[in-house]
Amino acid sequence: MTTAVSIPRTGGGGRRTAVAASARQVTKAYGTGETRVVALDSVDVDIARGRFTAIMGPSGSGKSTLMHCLAGLDTVTSGQIWLDETEITGLKDKKLTQLRRDRIGFIFQAFNLLPTLNAIENITLPMDIAGRKPDRAWLECVVATVGLAGRLKHRPNQLSGGQQQRVAVARALAARPEIIFGDEPTGNLDSRAGAEVLGFLRRSVDELGQTIVIVTHDPVAASYADRALYLADGSIVDEMVDPTAEMVLDRMKAFDARGRVS
């Protein structure tokens, strides 16, 4: 089972489709011949707009690769990827860069911020690069939401790990991207700080209608999502709607056991 296509391509007659991003028969392989390693094996997936999706799986399952491909950071060996109506597979670096800049937000596990820029400069960086003026009101709203109002002039090394990740979340939200990708966004945080960040992400989906995809192996993180996809050996093996931490944990134990048996 390599499919997670469960959402209709178009929503209730709205102008925009209900799918923010989708992959069709995406294969990613490294090397050739004997040493060929398949990271993604003919994956089909749709990411629902205005929803919080978690991609889960053990190390080496290909979950990060899938996210990188969806986000236009990595190229695919075969298959197609769409961001909204735009097919991004086959785009040149210049177009891809523009796409990432204007339509995608990123939150990484660590090293999210430029050490030379202060918090607010980091937040507005994608817009500065694009030469766009940030929307003041929206920016203030985002900053207030993540609770950074008093620390905007601080450099990253003057902020705690949780604060740094909140700046990264603010940066991702500030440009109002169509979709935000998070690569283990709470992987480096303690549980309290992690919960804080995940809470912000959840609220931005609920209150602001943001589309978010995160890659994680933490069942607690996955429990904040509307839908969890499970990857193993480059294929989507299961999915779960409105997961709770317990459900996710059980499912993972089951996979682990199966993995050991086979």
Place this chain on the structure above:
Amino acid sequence: MTVLKTSLRNFLAHKGRMALSAVAVLLSVAFVCGTLVFTDTMNATFDKLFNTTTSDVSVQPKDAEDDKDAQRTGRPETVPASLVEQLRKVEGVRSAVGSVSTDKVTLTDAKGDSISPTTGAPTIAGDWGDDEKKKMEIVKGHEPRGPTDSLIDADTADKNGIELGDRIKTITASGTIETTVTGIAAFKSTNPGAAIVDFDSATARGHLLGSAAAYSEVQLTAADGVSDEQLKKAVVGALGGDYKVQTKEESVKDAAAQVGSFLDVLKYAMLGFAGIAVLVGVFLIVNTFSMLVAQRTREIGLMRAIGSSRKQVNRSVLVEALMLGVVGSVLGIAAGVGLAVGLMKVMGTVGMKLDTSELTVKATTPLIGLALGVIVTVVAAYLPARRAGRVSPMAALRDAGTPADGAAGRVRAAVGLLLTAVGAAALIGAGRADEAAQGSLLLGVGVLCTLVGFVVIGPLLAGFVVRLLSAVVLRVFGPVGRMAERNALRNPRRTGATGAALMIGLALVACLSVVGSSMVASATDELDKTVGADYIVQSDTGQQITPAAERAVQETPGLTHTSRYKNVTARITSPDGKTVKDELAAADPTYARDLKTETVQGDLSAAYRPDSISVGEDYAKDHGIKIGDKLGVAFAGGRTAQLTVRAITSGDSALGGGAKYLAIATVQRYLPADKLPLSQMMLASAKDGQEKEAYSALKAKLHDYPQYKVRDQADYKKTLEDQIGQLLNLVYGLLALAIIVAVLGVVNTLALSVVERTREIGLMRAIGLSRRQMRRMIRLESVVIALFGALLGLGLGMGWGATAQKLLALQGLGVLEIPWPTIGAVFLGSAVVGLVAALVPAFRAGRMNVLNAIATE
């Protein structure tokens, strides 16, 4: 052992990061070794040349040209022909041959265009005798056989397209002779760059020496079993002390000493420039190791955590430096030999044919190269190595990628400011100094202190200057410009050291350009103020004006008058009884109008009356001389005169202020005609309204004497400017080495920074910075660093230059002229250099894989 293994692995793992440091070491070592090999080869070549051409013992006239007491009459000194017979009878002489040789000639083709070397090498005219046959062989035609035959060297013939049967003219003090080229001879080994023309013995004696019964020198060969020393003793015994008798060893030593002193100047000048490059290279190496240590902080922390001692860590870095030094030096030594061969080829194009098979590499040369490269590298790596030793084991556990050693220490600031202040004070002192010696010392101290001071406070200045430059230059580039500024500022020590390396070379360029243009401006100013004559006639190579050329100038139509100027050697006894040797300025009375010299007492034209003289203010003060006092003047080669002081000239005028003027007519009364020196220079003035005609008439008249140039004031100034310009270009060329090393330093810093910032670059690319913007960001950072170095260097250099001008104002450098176009060009050029330096690092940053950069290990 483990230390060595780790060092070796690190060295090999970071080959790329070491590459530019190795190139810096290579360049410096290559320049030093190249200089040594080149000068050693030149020395060896000349030794060989002198050894093959010098006879066992030579007998020359006593008061030859190099005798300081002789008048420069322009006529060759001779020995009587009868001396040859006399010498043949001396015990131990196997053969005695009279030979003719003089370098007081100019050679032209049939049209009268000079074919003498333009490089300052001599033209040597003589007879085709034994000594010539030793060094040359005839390749075309035959030896000169009669009064119209002549033989020239193949290089001169080739260069000027002269064939057998062509007519050439030989201009001497006694006249011009025209002959046919009947032979062309090539040098057997090295041609030192001279032009050679030979005649048969009788013609040579008659034309070149002015008497058939004379020779330039007599060359003796010793009989078997007689040593040169014994022969010399016998000859001196037979002739007494009237002649200069030299053994082969002595002659070779004399000749080699002359060439050697020139080569020494060349050698030390080039080594000096190599030294500057070495200094600049030190900055590069320090930066490289600092950055390697910073990047390896976690690794070093781990080593410390598992039990390496500080010393071991320290040593491992130094061993890496040692390996770098060895690799760079060995390559540098090889490159140095190549450089020497290249220099020899270059010398070939300007006339000196050096044989590369005679390449002389002394055993000490590679040793010096290796020692230099290794010591410089290890010393430069010492501070970073010590810093590595201080890394705490905790660093292994910390997540911080690169520790920000941002804050430059307070001690550094204090030391730097103190040094700069001391330097500035010394410079101000130098500018105000009354005595040259004291002023030079202060200038030296000032230059050194300000330079070191600037290097020390470089990191502090970097913060300030980079912000300033950013405000002016980078603002227009928006966020990319802002990030470039932040990057340049994030490690002030690194930016400071990189900029300082560039600063050194550019400071010297700025200083020399200020001094150079001040020289031109001062000379122009002085010319305007003092020279009343319209035209100046003199030779560019310091040759004196022959009587025939003198007459040609005097007979030119359209001139109101001409003035000759001669230097006359004499011993002067002042009324206080002291005697000094001096060169007097003997001129025609009109010279007083042509060169306006202020007097403090008396009228200068009175000094040109019979038996009169003028003296300079300083001399008058030192010896208590007043107008009307008498000086005893013993003319070398003539009689002693009692001359009356009629004027005392002011010491302030740069041109001829201290000279002692008298009339040529006065000199002629005490000096026999054949001892009267030839003119050094002539001045002439045109009748009103005929300036143009007179100028072209003078040029036409002097066409037959291509060794002299006539110039009006405008052309004279232009020539002066060109000469100084050429000299400056040569020095800039040599400084280019240091600047190239500094530019490599900028490349190095950027390249290592890009490696260090891999993750940042990945992040920026991920969130949408395009390749183009990325490249621009790196380029702007580079430009800002380069401009920072340029700003510091130019400022410092102009300060030095202005101080040097103030100091040299005592020696006639009265006008300060800042060459703004040059300064501006250097500043803009630095921006270009910054762009070029960023080419590769920017390309690599643009190419960096986004995923690798953001991957979480």
